[in-house]
Amino acid sequence: xxxxxxxxxxxxxxxxxxxxxxxxxxxxxxxxxxxxxxxxxxxxxxxxxxxxxxxxxxxxxxxxxxxxxxxxxxxxxxxxxxxxxxxxxxxxxxxxxxxxxxxxxxxxxxxxxxxxxxxxxxxxxxxxxxxxxxxxxxxxxxxxxxxxxxxxxxxxxxxxxxxxxxxxxxxxxxxxxxxxxxxxxxxxxxxxxxxxxxxxxxxxxxxxxxxxxxxxxxxxxxxxxxxxxxxxxxxxxxxxxxxxxxxxxxxxxxxxxxxxxxxxxxxxxxxxxxxxxxxxxxxxxxxxxxxxxxxxxxxxxxxxxxxxxxxxxxxxxxxxxxxxxxxxxxxxxxxxxxxxxxxxxxxxxxxxxxxxxxxxxxxxxxxxxxxxxxxxxxxxxxxxxxxxxxxxxxxxxxxxxx
Amino acid sequence: xxxxxxxxxxxxxxxxxxxxxxxxxxxxxxxxxxxxxxxxxxxxxxxxxxxxxxxxxxxxxxxxxxxxxxxxxxxxxxxxxxxxxxxxxxxxxxxxxxxxxxxxxxxxxxxxxxxxxxxxxxxxxxxxxxxxxxxxxxxxxxxxxxxxxxxxxxxxxxxxxxxxxxxxxxxxxxxxxxxxxxxxxxx
Numbered sequence: 001x002x003x004x005x006x007x008x009x010x011x012x013x014x015x016x017x018x019x020x021x022x023x024x025x026x027x028x029x030x031x032x033x034x035x036x037x038x039x040x041x042x043x044x045x046x047x048x049x050x051x052x053x054x055x056x057x058x059x060x061x062x063x064x065x066x067x068x069x070x071x072x073x074x075x076x077x078x079x080x081x082x083x084x085x086x087x088x089x090x091x092x093x094x095x096x097x098x099x100x101x102x103x104x105x106x107x108x109x110x111x112x113x114x115x116x117x118x119x120x121x122x123x124x125x126x127x128x129x130x131x132x133x134x135x136x137x138x139x140x141x142x143x144x145x146x147x148x149x150x151x152x153x154x155x156x157x158x159x160x161x162x163x164x165x166x167x168x169x170x171x172x173x174x175x176x177x178x179x180x181x182x183x184x185x186x187x188x189x190x191x192x193x194x195x196x197x198x199x200x201x202x203x204x205x206x207x208x209x210x211x212x213x214x215x216x217x218x219x220x221x222x223x224x225x226x227x228x229x230x231x232x233x234x235x236x237x238x239x240x241x242x243x244x245x246x247x248x249x250x251x252x253x254x255x256x257x258x259x260x261x262x263x264x265x266x267x268x269x270x271x272x273x274x275x276x277x278x279x280x281x282x283x284x285x286x287x288x289x290x291x292x293x294x295x296x297x298x299x300x301x302x303x304x305x306x307x308x309x310x311x312x313x314x315x316x317x318x319x320x321x322x323x324x325x326x327x328x329x330x331x332x333x334x335x336x337x338x339x340x341x342x343x344x345x346x347x348x349x350x351x352x353x354x355x356x357x358x359x360x361x362x363x364x365x366x367x368x369x370x371x372x373x374x375x376x377x378x379x380x381x382x383x384x385x386x387x388x389x390x391x392x393x394x395x396x397x398x399x400x401x402x
Numbered sequence: 403x404x405x406x407x408x409x410x411x412x413x414x415x416x417x418x419x420x421x422x423x424x425x426x427x428x429x430x431x432x433x434x435x436x437x438x439x440x441x442x443x444x445x446x447x448x449x450x451x452x453x454x455x456x457x458x459x460x461x462x463x464x465x466x467x468x469x470x471x472x473x474x475x476x477x478x479x480x481x482x483x484x485x486x487x488x489x490x491x492x493x494x495x496x497x498x499x500x501x502x503x504x505x506x507x508x509x510x511x512x513x514x515x516x517x518x519x520x521x522x523x524x525x526x527x528x529x530x531x532x533x534x535x536x537x538x539x540x541x542x543x544x545x546x547x548x549x550x551x552x553x554x555x556x557x558x559x560x561x562x563x564x565x566x567x568x569x570x571x572x573x574x575x576x577x578x579x580x581x582x583x584x585x586x587x588x589x
Contacts (some may be wrong), residue, residue, distance in 0.1 A: 035485075236510035
C-alpha cells in the first residue's frame with residue numbers, strides 16, 4: 001500500500017516504537033527543570049519565570065503548529081524536526097544552565113511538543129485510515145504509556161542517584177532511537193486529503209470552525225483537564241502529609257501504576273470506540289474523574305491512594321485514544337486534521353493551567369478534601385455536557401471512506 | 403504542557419511568580435527566546451569588565467565557607483532530604499530561617515518548609531554533607547508548608563528552646579515542647 005515502496009509490515013511496529021520513545025523524551029523535561037535550576041543556584045522567581053515561559057509557549061504555539069503540520073506534505077519529516085528540537089532543548093539545558101539558553105530551551109521544547117503530538121496522530125491516520133484508527137490509537141497509547149511509566153521510574157532514579165543534569169543527557173540520547181523508529185515508518189496511503197491542507201484553503205477551515213461538535217468537545221476537553229491536572233499534585237500533597245519518609249515511593253507508585261492501567265486498557269478502549277461508538281466510551285472516561293476525586297478525598301491512609309490513582313489510568317486511556325479519534329471524526333471531508341488537534345491541544349493546555357491554580361487555591365482556602373470534591377465536580381460537569389450535547393461522531397457504516 | 407495527559411500531571415504546581423521585578427530584563431529574554439529559537443550560538447554570557455581593585459579584600463579558603471543556596475541538605479544520618487532554596491533574614495541581616503524544598507518524586511509531592519537557622523549545622527570542610535538539618539523526620543512531616551515570604555511564615559523552631567535566637571525565642575518559651583516541633587507564626 002505505501003506509495004514509496006517501503007515494506008508495509010514494518011511500519012506498525014516502528015510506529016509502536018516511535019510512540020514508546022517519544023513519550024520518553026517528552027516526560028524527561030518538566031519535573032526536572034525546577035530541581036536542576038535550583039541546584040545551579042537559580043532563584044525561585046527566575047525558575048518560575050522560565051517555567052511560565054514554557055507553558056505560555058505551549059499554549060500559543062498549538063494552533064500555529066497545527067497549521068504548520070497541515071501544510072507539510074511529509075508528516076514524518078515534521079515529526080523528525082520536532083524530535084531534533086527536543087534534542088536541542090535537552091542539550092541546551094544540560095550544557096548551559098544560564099538564562100538565555102534555558103529560556104530558548106523552554107521555547108524550543110514547547111514548540112516541538114506541539115508539533116510532535118499532531119504529527120504522530122497524522123502519521124497513524126495516514127497509515128491505517130479512519131476505519132481502523134481507533135485500534136491504532138489504542139496501540140499508540142499503550143506504547144506511549146509503557147514508555148512513560150518506564151521513564152518516570154528510570155528518570156526518577158537517575159535524578160536522585162546521579163544528577164539532575166543526567167536526566168537531560170538521557171532525554172537527548174533517547175531521541176536517537178525515536179528518530180530511528182521514525183525512519184522505519186513507511187508512507188501510508190490513507191486520508192491524504194484530510195491531513196494535508198493546500199495553502200490558504202479556507203472553505204474546509206470555515207466548515208471546521210462552524211462545527212458545533214468541535215466546540216462542545218473542546219469545552220469537555222478543557223473541563224477534563226481542569227478536573228484532572230491538579231489531582232495528582234494534590235494527591236501527592238495528601239501522601240506527604242500522611243506517609244512521612246516513604247512518601248516518595250508511594251508518589252512514584254501513584255505515577256507509575258496508572259501508566260500500567262493505560263497500557264492494559266487502551267487497546268480495549270480503541271476497539272470499543274469502533275464497536276460501541278464514541279459516546280459511551282467518552283462518558284466512561286469522563287465519569288472516572290469524579291469517581292477518582294471522591295475516592296482520593298475519602299480513602300484513609302497513604303496506600304489506598306495508589307488505588308484511587310489507578311482509576312486515573314482509565315480516564316487517561318480514554319482521553320489518549322479519543323482525542324485524536326474525535327479530531328479525525330470532526331475533520332472528515334476537510335483538510336485540517338492537525339489544526340483541529342492543535343485547537344483541542346489549546347483546550348487541554350488552558351484547562352490544565354486553570355486546574356493547578358484552582359486546585360491550589362481551593363486547597364489553601366478550604367483544605368484538601370474540598371479541593372478534591374471541587375475538581376471532581378468540574379469533571380462531572382464535563383461528563384454531563386458530553387451526555388447532553390455531544391452527538392455520536394462515528395462514521396455511519398455506509399459512509400464512504402474519505 | 404502538550405497533549406498527553408501524563409505530562410500535565412507531572413507539571414509542578416504553579417511556580418508562577420510575580421513579574422514585577424526585573425520585568426524589563428525578563429521581557430527581553432523572552433523576546434529573544436521566542437524570536438530566535440534557531441540562534442543556538444547566542445549562549446555565552448557576556449562577562450562584565452573587571453572592576454577596579456577594591457580597597458580591602460579578604461581571601462577565604464574554600465573550606466571555610468559554603469555557598470548554601472541550591473545546596474542539598476542532609477539528615478543527621480547522611481541521607482539527602484532536600485535543598486536549601488532561600489534564606490530569610492531579619493532587619494540586621496542576620497539569617498533567621500532557611501527555606502528547604504523537599505523535592506518529592508518528579509516534582510509531585512514537593513513541599514517547602516521554613517526551619518529556624520539554628521536547626522541547621524554547617525560543616526564547610528565536608529564536601530559530601532556540608533549542611534545538616536537536625537530535625538527528626540516526624541518534626542519535618544508535621545511542619546506547616548512554606549508558601550511565600552509575603553505571607554506570615556511558620557518557622558520550625560528547634561525543640562530545645564535555648565538553641566533558638568533571642569529575637570524570637572519568647573514566642574516559644576513554652577518549657578514543655580510537644581513531641582513535634584513548635585511552629586511559631588510571625589508576621
